Amino acid sequence: MEFAVESGARSMEKGIEVRKNQTLICTPLMADTADQLVELMYKAKAKGADIVEIRLDHLKSFNPRFDVPKLMKECPLPTLFTYRPVWEGGRYDGDEISRFEVLRLAMELGADHIDIELKAAHEFNKFMNGYKSERCKLIVSSHNYECTPSVEELGDLVARIQAAGADIVKFATTALDITDAARVFQITIHCQVPIIAMVMGERGLIARVLCPKFGGYLTFGTLEAGKVSAPGQPTIEQLVDLYNFRLIDHDTKVFGIIGKPVGHSKSPKLYNRAFKAVGFNGVYVHLFVDDVPKFLKTYSSPDFCGFSCTIPHKEAALKCCDEVDPVAKNIGAVNNIIRKPNGKLFGCNTDYVGAISSIEDALRGSHNGGNGFSSPLAGKLFVVIGAGGAGRAIAYGAKEKGARVVIANRTYDRARELAEIVGAQALTLSDLHNFHPETGMILANTTSIGMQPKVDETPISKETLRYYQLVFDAVYTPKITRLLQEAAEMGAKIVTGVEMLIGQAYTQYENFTGLPAPKQLFKETMED
Numbered sequence: 001m002e003f004a005v006e007s008g009a010r011s012m013e014k015g016i017e018v019r020k021n022q023t024l025i026c027t028p029l030m031a032d033t034a035d036q037l038v039e040l041m042y043k044a045k046a047k048g049a050d051i052v053e054i055r056l057d058h059l060k061s062f063n064p065r066f067d068v069p070k071l072m073k074e075c076p077l078p079t080l081f082t083y084r085p086v087w088e089g090g091r092y093d094g095d096e097i098s099r100f101e102v103l104r105l106a107m108e109l110g111a112d113h114i115d116i117e118l119k120a121a122h123e124f125n126k127f128m129n130g131y132k133s134e135r136c137k138l139i140v141s142s143h144n145y146e147c148t149p150s151v152e153e154l155g156d157l158v159a160r161i162q163a164a165g166a167d168i169v170k171f172a173t174t175a176l177d178i179t180d181a182a183r184v185f186q187i188t189i190h191c192q193v194p195i196i197a198m199v200m201g202e203r204g205l206i207a208r209v210l211c212p213k214f215g216g217y218l219t220f221g222t223l224e225a226g227k228v229s230a231p232g233q234p235t236i237e238q239l240v241d242l243y244n245f246r247l248i249d250h251d252t253k254v255f256g257i258i259g260k261p262v263g264h265s266k267s268p269k270l271y272n273r274a275f276k277a278v279g280f281n282g283v284y285v286h287l288f289v290d291d292v293p294k295f296l297k298t299y300s301s302p303d304f305c306g307f308s309c310t311i312p313h314k315e316a317a318l319k320c321c322d323e324v325d326p327v328a329k330n331i332g333a334v335n336n337i338i339r340k341p342n343g344k345l346f347g348c349n350t351d352y353v354g355a356i357s358s359i360e361d362a363l364r365g366s367h368n369g370g371n372g373f374s375s376p377l378a379g380k381l382f383v384v385i386g387a388g389g390a391g392r393a394i395a396y397g398a399k400e401k402g403a404r405v406v407i408a409n410r411t412y413d414r415a416r417e418l419a420e421i422v423g424a425q426a427l428t429l430s431d432l433h434n435f436h437p438e439t440g441m442i443l444a445n446t447t448s449i450g451m452q453p454k455v456d457e458t459p460i461s462k463e464t465l466r467y468y469q470l471v472f473d474a475v476y477t478p479k480i481t482r483l484l485q486e487a488a489e490m491g492a493k494i495v496t497g498v499e500m501l502i503g504q505a506y507t508q509y510e511n512f513t514g515l516p517a518p519k520q521l522f523k524e525t526m527e528d
């Protein structure tokens with residue numbers, strides 16, 4: 001089987017999808033009947049699969065003499081035949097000789113690959129008695145549903161698979177921690193024969209996505225989310241469209257979002273679209289991390305260049321950095337880590353940058369515009385509602401810009417604690433309604449009041465909003481909250497939580513790439 005790997009420029013000219021690696025996307029197909037399998041083969045081809053794995057053990061009605069030739073004849077893609085027994089995680093529970101006969105038939109009829117389990121390889125080779133089709137590659141596989149062994153044990157496993165006559169080595173292990181994938185990368189990169197090395201489970205996702213970077217033979221991409229043949233398989237679309245799988249090569253820089261949970265994050269879409277649009281050789285992945293220090297220590301090579309951090313790791317991330325931006329240090333949380341050329345980790349907090357710069361932009365757009373150097377927030381009375389993570393970041397950011405900060409919180413003690421650290425005044429939420437020592441103030445809601453589904457709630461009366469020149473809301477679902485709606489009605493400028501979200505992403509993108517963020521593209525992606 002051969003695939004053309006085009007140079008970027010040549011492919012662009014011809015309007016062909018650029019492909020920078022030879023790693024195949026293999027779609028596992030499971031169905032009750034051979035006719036249904038044929039239907040799925042065409043769907044896999046339409047979605048962009050390179051090869052299909054035909055899982056014979058899932059067929060409910062199966063007549064090998066009739067069905068195998070049919071599947072072979074009608075398949076529009078190269079094939080991999082697997083007839084997995086129950087004892088290796090499959091569904092076949094018949095005798096071994098009948099199973100071997102089916103695999104031999106597939107080979108005789110022109111299958112591109114057949115898969116045999118390491119535990120059965122010796123018996124299978126005896127059964128084949130030296131017969132081997134020129135065209136067909138023998139994959140010898142081993143599955144570990146409990147853990148990922150040490151590098152030494154994996155190396156030994158690969159040697160045993162090779163000794164069993166494999167043209168292609170395959171093993172799949174289970175990730176108990178994301179660092180398990182690092183051992184699999186080490187084996188993949190040093191393997192002398194083609195290798196399929198997968199790590200199952202959400203914590204193993206990077207082994208599936210980064211497979212072309214380390215030279216893996218194929219990765220599995222499913223037709224639909226959740227319809228997997230092994231835990232943690234992404235869909236073909238996720239591989240191709242979300243992670244730009246075809247563009248990953250040995251030199252691709254790796255970025256990602258560290259969180260737990262993390263699968264819901266839309267950040268990979270935002271950054272990978274931008275990387276592709278500007279031709280930056282990077283990939284941004286979901287990183288399901290349990291232990292931040294262990295993760296950063298394990299993935300310490302220069303290729304793992306930068307990370308975003310989300311709940312619950314922002315405090316732990318701060319402790320792992322060699323150098324921390326002073327504002328992030330004061331806030332007590334890092335949401336962006338960059339690996340510097342000397343290998344040191346630099347941590348900063350872009351959450352506040354996103355909010356504060358959006359507020360500054362909105363103020364500059366008004367008659368109150370600054371001189372381009374000092375912040376339009378300097379000297380302003382800046383009221384922050386909330387004393388949680390976002391409140392802390394915005395209070396520090398405003399203070400840094402020279403504003404006079406007031407913190408109002410439901411739990412007064414938390415407001416007071418934060419006010420003492422920042423150098424601000426503390427209020428209760430109820431005080432807020434009568435708090436209007438001057439006009440032209442700035443208000444920032446950093447609580448979840450007004451967030452879906454409780455969209456009718458608001459933290460302050462409409463009447464009081466007349467004293468504010470600008471109102472910001474960190475809530476971004478809905479984009480226009482009741483607070484913002486009423487603020488606009490009272491004549492205030494408004495800044496939405498979506499602007500904060502995009503603003504912090506611009507800064508992270510620039511930190512990651514050293515390039516200006518494609519702002520229009522970011523906005524379009526967010527609107528999507």
Ligand code: NAP
Pocket residue numbers: 351354385386387388389390391409410411414446447448449451474475476496497498500501502504
């Ligand atoms: P957090 O650390 O849990 O803090 C929550 C804050 O909201 C606390 O001050 C809490 O007061 C207050 N609060 C919660 N429910 C309340 C209620 N019913 N009435 C009055 N006060 C209430 O959360 P966070 O991480 O700061 O996030 C807060 C909000 O900001 C969330 O809606 C989040 O989605 C949003 N956010 C947006 C962005 C963005 O990019 N737009 C970024 C980060 C966060 P107590 O101290 O009294 O509990």
